[in-house]
Structures are given as C-alpha cells and as structure tokens.
Amino acid sequence: MVNVAILGFGVVGSGVAEVLATNGPHIDSKVDDLIRLKYILDVRDFPDSPFGDKVIHDFSIIENDPEVNIVVETIGGAKVALDFTRRVLKAGKSVVTSNKELVAEHGCELLQLAQEHGVSYLFEASVGGGIPIIRPLNQCLAANEIEEISGILNGTTNYILTRMIRTGLSFEAALKEAQQNGYAEQDPTADIEGHDACRKICILASLAFGRHVYPRQVPTEGITGVTLADVAYADSCGKKIKLLGRAIHREDGKVCAFVAPHLVDGEDPLSGVEDVFNAISVRGNAIGDVMFYGRGAGKLPTASAVVADVIDAARHKDAKKRMFWEDGGEDVAVPPTDLESAWYVRTEGRLEYVKAAFPDCPLLPRAGAPVNEFAFLTPPMTRAQLDSKLTTMAPCSVFRVLD
Amino acid sequence: MVNVAILGFGVVGSGVAEVLATNGPHIDSKVDDLIRLKYILDVRDFPDSPFGDKVIHDFSIIENDPEVNIVVETIGGAKVALDFTRRVLKAGKSVVTSNKELVAEHGCELLQLAQEHGVSYLFEASVGGGIPIIRPLNQCLAANEIEEISGILNGTTNYILTRMIRTGLSFEAALKEAQQNGYAEQDPTADIEGHDACRKICILASLAFGRHVYPRQVPTEGITGVTLADVAYADSCGKKIKLLGRAIHREDGKVCAFVAPHLVDGEDPLSGVEDVFNAISVRGNAIGDVMFYGRGAGKLPTASAVVADVIDAARHKDAKKRMFWEDGGEDVAVPPTDLESAWYVRTEGRLEYVKAAFPDCPLLPRAGAPVNEFAFLTPPMTRAQLDSKLTTMAPCSVFRVLD
Numbered sequence: 113m114v115n116v117a118i119l120g121f122g123v124v125g126s127g128v129a130e131v132l133a134t135n136g137p138h139i140d141s142k143v144d145d146l147i148r149l150k151y152i153l154d155v156r157d158f159p160d161s162p163f164g165d166k167v168i169h170d171f172s173i174i175e176n177d178p179e180v181n182i183v184v185e186t187i188g189g190a191k192v193a194l195d196f197t198r199r200v201l202k203a204g205k206s207v208v209t210s211n212k213e214l215v216a217e218h219g220c221e222l223l224q225l226a227q228e229h230g231v232s233y234l235f236e237a238s239v240g241g242g243i244p245i246i247r248p249l250n251q252c253l254a255a256n257e258i259e260e261i262s263g264i265l266n267g268t269t270n271y272i273l274t275r276m277i278r279t280g281l282s283f284e285a286a287l288k289e290a291q292q293n294g295y296a297e298q299d300p301t302a303d304i305e306g307h308d309a310c311r312k313i314c315i316l317a318s319l320a321f322g323r324h325v326y327p328r329q330v331p332t333e334g335i336t337g338v339t340l341a342d343v344a345y346a347d348s349c350g351k352k353i354k355l356l357g358r359a360i361h362r363e364d365g366k367v368c369a370f371v372a373p374h375l376v377d378g379e380d381p382l383s384g385v386e387d388v389f390n391a392i393s394v395r396g397n398a399i400g401d402v403m404f405y406g407r408g409a410g411k412l413p414t415a416s417a418v419v420a421d422v423i424d425a426a427r428h429k430d431a432k433k434r435m436f437w438e439d440g441g442e443d444v445a446v447p448p449t450d451l452e453s454a455w456y457v458r459t460e461g462r463l464e465y466v467k468a469a470f471p472d473c474p475l476l477p478r479a480g481a482p483v484n485e486f487a488f489l490t491p492p493m494t495r496a497q498l499d500s501k502l503t504t505m506a507p508c509s510v511f512r513v514l515d
Numbered sequence: 516m517v518n519v520a521i522l523g524f525g526v527v528g529s530g531v532a533e534v535l536a537t538n539g540p541h542i543d544s545k546v547d548d549l550i551r552l553k554y555i556l557d558v559r560d561f562p563d564s565p566f567g568d569k570v571i572h573d574f575s576i577i578e579n580d581p582e583v584n585i586v587v588e589t590i591g592g593a594k595v596a597l598d599f600t601r602r603v604l605k606a607g608k609s610v611v612t613s614n615k616e617l618v619a620e621h622g623c624e625l626l627q628l629a630q631e632h633g634v635s636y637l638f639e640a641s642v643g644g645g646i647p648i649i650r651p652l653n654q655c656l657a658a659n660e661i662e663e664i665s666g667i668l669n670g671t672t673n674y675i676l677t678r679m680i681r682t683g684l685s686f687e688a689a690l691k692e693a694q695q696n697g698y699a700e701q702d703p704t705a706d707i708e709g710h711d712a713c714r715k716i717c718i719l720a721s722l723a724f725g726r727h728v729y730p731r732q733v734p735t736e737g738i739t740g741v742t743l744a745d746v747a748y749a750d751s752c753g754k755k756i757k758l759l760g761r762a763i764h765r766e767d768g769k770v771c772a773f774v775a776p777h778l779v780d781g782e783d784p785l786s787g788v789e790d791v792f793n794a795i796s797v798r799g800n801a802i803g804d805v806m807f808y809g810r811g812a813g814k815l816p817t818a819s820a821v822v823a824d825v826i827d828a829a830r831h832k833d834a835k836k837r838m839f840w841e842d843g844g845e846d847v848a849v850p851p852t853d854l855e856s857a858w859y860v861r862t863e864g865r866l867e868y869v870k871a872a873f874p875d876c877p878l879l880p881r882a883g884a885p886v887n888e889f890a891f892l893t894p895p896m897t898r899a900q901l902d903s904k905l906t907t908m909a910p911c912s913v914f915r916v917l918d
Contacts, residue, residue, distance in 0.1 A: 242802035244655030252647030255822030398819035399645035402809030416801035419658030
C-alpha cells in the first residue's frame with residue numbers, strides 16, 4: 113500500500129485526485145501495489161466533492177503520519193509551499209509537484225534535501241504541463257551533451273499570438289478573449305510579461321546543464337510589445353512570431369538563457385505549434401533536434417504528469433539519486449549579449465537613413481503601412497552591433513530571428 | 516566499473532562506440548560509475564578503427580565473461596540475434612538493442628527472460644531512432660489509459676513522400692534519390708511496403724496496451740500505390756499524404772492496428788513532419804494528445820538512444836521489472852474492418868455513377884486531370900460500406916483520412 117497526500121485542492125490538486133480515481137486499476141498495475149489517496153490538505157472544505165471526506169486542515173497530521181509515503185504539492189508559490197516541502201522531505205517522504213516557481217527558485221536545495229533523506233523530489237508537471245520533458249531530458253537524452261533548448265513554454269501567450277496571427281485580433285482583444293476562455297488569469301502579468309516562461313526555461317537549463325539557473329539571471333521580455341503590424345511583416349517573409357524561452361550551452365561552459373519574442377520560420381516545427389499548445393525543442397550532440405509537443409497546461413494533462421511522478425516515486429520507494437544539479441552562482445548564466453542572430457526591425461524614420469544603415473536588407477511589405485514605417489531582416493549580428501546601426505532611427509519593434 | 520560488449524559493428528554498433536567515447540566523461544557522471552567498452556563482436560576485423568583492438572570473433576567469450584554487465588545487440592534480424600540475446604540474458608547480463616524486428620517478433624519472450632534472470636531488456640532505439648518514445652510511453656504517460664497511437668514511423672517513406680509533395684518527383688524518381696542519398700536500401704522493400712513501420716507500431720502497441728501484437732496480425736500497406744495525382748488532390752483540400760502506423764484501443768479491449776497511407780490535415784502537427792523525420796502522436800485519456808518528433812534513423816541519433824539505455828541499465832544493475840507485456844494471441848489484434856473514417860477516393864469512370872453513389876461529395880480539382888478521373892472525400896464509413904458504393908467505378912487510389 114502506498115499512501116498519498118495532496119497539499120492544495122485547486123485545479124491541479126483536484127485533477128490529481130480525479131486521475132488517481134479514474135485510472136486507479138491501471139495505475140495500481142503499473143506500480144504493482146495499491147496507491148491510496150489518504151489526505152487532502154486545504155484551508156477550505158469541499159462538502160460536495162467525492163473526495164470531501166479526505167480533506168484536513170492541519171499539515172502536521174500529514175507530516176507526522178508514517179503511513180504517508182508520497183506528498184503531492186499543488187499549492188503553488190514559494191512561501192508556504194517551500195516550508196511544507198522542506199518539512200515533508202525531512203520527514204522522509206517523497207514530494208511530487210507542479211510548482212514551477214518553487215523548483216525554479218529552490219530546486220537545487222530541495223533536490224539535495226531529498227537526496228539526504230533518501231527520497232525523491234519530482235517535478236515533471238512543472239514544465240510543459242502534461243508533456244513528458246523532464247524525464248526524457250534526464251534519462252532518454254542522457255547520452256548527449258545538450259547544446260540548446262528552445263521552447264514555446266507558455267500556453268496563454270501562444271494562444272494570444274495565435275489569435276493575432278490567424279484572426280487579426282489586437283493584443284488587447286486577444287488577451288480579453290483568452291481571459292474569457294479561462295486561458296489567462298484576471299491578472300495576466302506572469303504570462304504576458306514572460307515570467308512563467310522564464311521559470312520554466314530555468315528548470316530546463318538547470319537540469320540540462322547541471323547547475324542552477326535562477327529567474328533573476330534570465331533577461332525576460334514578454335509579448336506586450338508585439339503588434340499586428342509585426343505579425344503582418346513576419347507573415348510577409350514566411351515567419352511567425354512566437355515567445356521562446358531559450359538556453360544555450362556556450363563553449364566556455366556558461367549558459368546563455370533568455371525569454372523573448374522571436375520570428376520563427378514557417379518550416380521550423382515550432383512555427384506550427386498553435387493555441388494553448390506548448391513545444392520544447394532540444395538539440396543534443398548525438399541526437400540532433402528532437403521536439404516534444406502537447407498541452408502545456410490544463411487540469412487533467414498537468415495532473416497526469418503529477419500522477420506519472422507519483423507512480424515513479426512509488427516504484428522507487430528506496431530511491432537513490434536520479435535527478436540532481438549543482439548550486440548556481442553568479443558565474444553560471446549570462447545574458448545573450450554576445451549571441452549573434454538575424455534581427456527583425458520595424459522602425460519609423462526616413463528611408464535614406466534605413467538604406468544607409470542596412471544597405472543590403474530588402475524592405476518587407478505590409479498593406480496599409482504608414483509611409484514612414486519600414487521593416488526588414490538584418491544579417492547575423494549582436495544586439496550591440498544592431499543598436500549602433502539604429503541610432504538614426506526610432507525602432508518600434510526589435511525581435512530576434514530564430515536560426 | 517560497468518563493462519559493455521557490442522554485438523555487430525555496423526552503422527549503429529560503431530555509432531554506439533563513438534558516442535561512448537565522445538561523451539564518456541558526461542556519461543560516467545550520469546551513471547556515477549565508469550562505463551568501459553570491453554568487446555566488439557563481429558565476423559570482420561576493423562584494423563583501421565580506433566576500436567579495432569576490442570574486436571573479437573567468438574561470442575562465448577562475452578557470454579562467459581562475468582565482468583561484462585551490459586550487451587548491446589546491433590546485429591539486426593531475428594536469427595543469430597535471437598540466439599545471442601537469449602544466451603546473454605540467461606547469463607545474467609542486461610541487453611540493449613535497436614533491433615525492431617527482434618522486439619516485434621520476440622519481445623514478450625525476451626522481456627520475460629530478462630525478468631527471470633533479474634536483468635533488463637531495453638529497446639528505446641527500436642522505434643523512432645533517437646526520439647525518446649519507449650520510456651515516455653512506459654513511464655511519463657503511465658497515469659493515462661492510452662487510447663490511440665499514430666506515427667510517421669519510417670523516415671525513408673516520409674522522405675519519398677516529402678519529395679513527391681514538395682518537388683513533384685514521381686515515386687520512382689524520389690525512391691532513386693533516396694537511395695542515392697543513403698536514405699533507402701538498395702532493396703527498399705521493407706521500407707516502401709510498410710514492413711518497417713509495421714514492426715514499430717507492433718512494439719508501441721504491445722507496450723501501450725500490455726499484450727504482444729505480432730506483425731503478421733497487422734494489415735500493412737506501403738506507399739507504392741501513391742501517385743502524384745493523389746498528392747495534388749490532397750493538396751487541393753489542404754492535406755498531405757503520410758504513411759501512418761496506427762494502434763487504437765477499442766472499447767472491447769482489442770487493439771486495432773494497421774499501417775497505411777493517410778490524408779493528414781494541414782493543421783495536424785503530423786502533416787508538418789517532413790524529410791527523414793519521424794513523429795509519434797499519442798492520445799491518453801488524461802493528457803490528451805502529445806507528440807514526439809525527431810530524426811527517426813541515422814547512426815548517431817540511434818546510437819544515442821542505445822547509449823541512454825546503457826546508462827539506464829548501468830544505473831539499475833539490480834533491476835526489477837520495469838517494462839513488460841503479456842503474451843499476445845489471436846484474440847488481441849483486429850484489422851480496421853469496423854473502423855469508420857472519411858476516405859479519399861480517386862477513380863476512373865463515369866461522372867453520373869460517381870454522383871449517384873456519392874451525391875454529397877464535391878469533386879476535388881486537379882490541373883490536367885483526364886476527363887474521366889474523379890477524386891473526392893467521403894463522409895465517415897467503414898471500408899465495406901465504401902466498397903459497396905464503389906462497385907460502379909474503377910477506383911485507382913483509396914486512402915483513409917485521419918480524423
């Protein structure tokens with residue numbers, strides 16, 4: 113018998129209870145044991161829930177119950193969730209979470225704590241919702257030196273960009289629609305400013321490159337600066353605008369990580385990832401490019417990733433180190449200052465200045481563009497090199513073009 | 516120290532030696548032990564290879580060396596490879612393979628043998644080359660009841676179809692080009708007739724649904740019947756022709772498995788999978804659709820999947836059952852007789868007969884089509900229902916449309 117407790121009975125937590133119940137016999141056969149949901153911790157009561165009789169309000173009951181083997185943390189945030197996770201691990205219980213903020217900020221400490229107490233800290237659901245990515249990165253691609261990870265990591269912004277591209281909605285209108293459909297929070301800041309994608313690329317980078325990359329080290333630009341004019345210019349050269357989280361392993365051992373809108377070529381599989389779907393592309397030195405695609409959020413997809421981790425923890429009750437990264441530090445992550453790429457520029461100004469600074473860059477067409485608006489793609493260069501050429505102009509949008 | 520022997524020093528076998536050497540320190544750190552290549556078994560000598568001094572010709576040396584923990588079987592086929600695999604497992608050594616024929620025909624027996632002797636039989640590289648699919652299906656999606664798997668499982672045929680679609684080459688010319696580029700064998704039968712895809716869908720179906728599905732139980736149609744006319748008609752309705760292996764879990768518990776060309780909608784991520792790339796789409800009852808994409812063949816991608824399994828086997832020297840399926844039998848797999856779908860039909864005949872049999876199906880356009888050629892998409896129906904309507908025509912091509 114394996115006893116599970118869920119901390120936080122919100123969308124994902126209740127989804128975990130539902131998946132455990134719905135697929136119970138299938139899951140038990142996978143574990144070769146019986147998995148039982150013993151407690152649900154929440155401040156609220158849920159008298160109408162079929163799991164209402166499991167609800168308790170005192171965390172220490174879980175902490176002190178030796179029968180509880182695995183704790184699912186779906187509280188979110190990095191405050192009470194951090195305290196509870198530490199205490200659970202110290203009590204010798206494995207923890208499974210979907211909490212990307214906690215893993216991105218404290219993953220290294222919590223993995224170490226898990227190792228010290230001979231248990232697991234698993235977080236497949238923290239990136240890409242239900243898409244298998246953490247375990248494949250850690251196991252299936254283990255024979256590779258990972259060179260680069262690029263991902264569409266946030267479903268809300270991808271939905272907004274898809275609606276702008278396909279139906280010509282403005283950013284504001286697309287955001288409102290996303291809120292009405294439940295794809296965006298009433299306060300959408302974490303999504304549209306790129307913070308959510310930033311946390312996820314930190315987790316992927318830490319796992320792939322072996323040292324903790326913290327969100328504060330990762331320059332992050334969201335999609336609030338993307339306009340319908342940019343969408344149209346991108347379309348005119350066969351590209352789509354996507355918000356990417358990227359982590360590149362440099363030859364000097366440092367990790368260049370950042371989040372920003374990019375122009376992605378129509379031939380690149382990432383360009384076909386639409387609506388709330390996520391996709392993560394990984395380049396290894398032996399395998400080349402592989403991509404993982406699926407629903408990046410949602411109650412049951414995310415819950416199914418949590419439950420897969422529960423199954424894994426239950427199979428390896430006497431677990432040894434299987435996931436691990438070293439502490440970070442100020443010398444691990446660097447901004448993309450030296451990273452050369454082609455750039456998309458939309459600017460207002462005088463044509464002769466554009467022609468003088470970018471003599472070999474054909475102008476992109478857009479129906480109805482103001483006469484003093486110009487857009488073009490540059491040859492590969494660093495941001496500093498680009499900025500030195502833009503001094504005679506008033507650039508409105510500047511985005512990297514993905515190689 | 517973990518000692519590895521490679522059986523068969525062909526493309527994949529030599530790639531395994533290369534990946535072990537190139538990424539050695541990285542791999543050792545993943546295992547927390549030293550992995551050493553001790554023997555290479557082949558009938559030939561390789562005096563010019565950097566690994567030439569490892570080559571031996573007597574299998575029993577490997578079989579009887581207690582220092583050898585893991586054996587990589589990259590011989591291929593189901594004859595000597597079967598004999599050697601059985602003997603290695605019985606000798607208490609784990610086996611890692613890329614041999615899809617052997618797994619598809621004898622996987623159940625070999626998994627059972629591995630379990631009896633407390634070792635692992637791992638075959639991530641047998642499907643999708645370097646794409647992680649076997650382990651994600653077994654572990655990450657473990658919380659799901661798998662409902663359907665559909666995959667572009669053969670890079671050679673996908674390359675041929677891509678060249679037909681994008682450059683208008685005939686099937687024969689595209690095949691010749693694939694052979695010149697090393698993407699197709701001189702005898703391309705196993706690829707173009709669908710046998711290779713058939714073996715792979717058997718492995719995926721057996722793993723996902725828990726009972727062995729044998730290649731002889733899976734109706735298999737290749738791409739030799741696909742013409743440029745079909746490609747053009749598909750394009751006229753926004754679809755692409757792809758060779759798919761499919762396995763569908765029916766409500767009665769049986770598995771409907773088959774391989775055939777399909778029309779795939781341009782909005783479906785599978786339609787964007789081009790050239791020698793493979794992709795496998797999996798539908799689970801909690802996760803919805805996820806897709807895995809990457810190079811389905813090639814020396815280093817396949818070798819990297821083999822080495823990932825070597826790492827896994829080395830980490831779990833005292834492994835217990837982690838992958839398993841029951842024996843099959845005649846009652847497990849069924850042909851897609853009852854499977855309703857829309858159909859693409861290209862036929863020669865008289866317009867009034869087409870209109871009479873399919874009154875609500877608009878004809879698809881094609882420039883330069885003969886006056887007595889008609890193509891259209893039908894509403895969902897079974898193959899028998901379709902055939903009953905085609906009696907007054909001479910159908911040239913009949914392909915399913917993927918939902």
